[in-house]
Amino acid sequence: MRIAVLLGVVGGLVLVPAVATNAQAPAGGGAPSNAGAARPQDIAAQNRQIDSDYNTLAGRGVNVTNKDRDGARPKRGSPTAATAEDIKAGAPVRDVKGVPIGSIASLSSNEIMADPTQPVIDTGQVKIGVPLNAFGKDDKGLLLSITADKFNQLVAQVRAKTPTPEQQSN
Numbered sequence: 001m002r003i004a005v006l007l008g009v010v011g012g013l014v015l016v017p018a019v020a021t022n023a024q025a026p027a028g029g030g031a032p033s034n035a036g037a038a039r040p041q042d043i044a045a046q047n048r049q050i051d052s053d054y055n056t057l058a059g060r061g062v063n064v065t066n067k068d069r070d071g072a073r074p075k076r077g078s079p080t081a082a083t084a085e086d087i088k089a090g091a092p093v094r095d096v097k098g099v100p101i102g103s104i105a106s107l108s109s110n111e112i113m114a115d116p117t118q119p120v121i122d123t124g125q126v127k128i129g130v131p132l133n134a135f136g137k138d139d140k141g142l143l144l145s146i147t148a149d150k151f152n153q154l155v156a157q158v159r160a161k162t163p164t165p166e167q168q169s170n
Helices: 002-023 040-059 148-161 165-169
Strands: 092-094 100-104 120-122 127-129 135-138 141-144
Antiparallel strands (some): 092 100, 135 141
């Protein structure tokens, strides 16, 4: 019985490569057709011509940039450190991925800022001071150096440590 099972398994393994080989043959028999497909030599020649044209223009002093090439996207400005002058009331604030976090709060006269060197972000649920060195800016505006999830975790930690008005009166 074991020998019959073993021979059946071995026989099946011998047939699998033969079936796989037949499955790769083109329909209708004959050699596979590459009609309409670009040859690698043609693509390489076309790329050489594009590069030659580009270098010719650049050599003549024509201002050639990546924007001049088809399909090229312009680079976004890299983030830089924000200064106190960059932070204005009402300015939107995003995280490092571009997710909106809130905006710079304009404090009313009865609100006191704990640290004047920390701009206050209004998330819509809470106002919280953030150190100036955590801010950056790019071509789209202000951003924080952390993700929105991490920011929300830090806000929750601060709120858990801060006593509520009922706790302070006891």
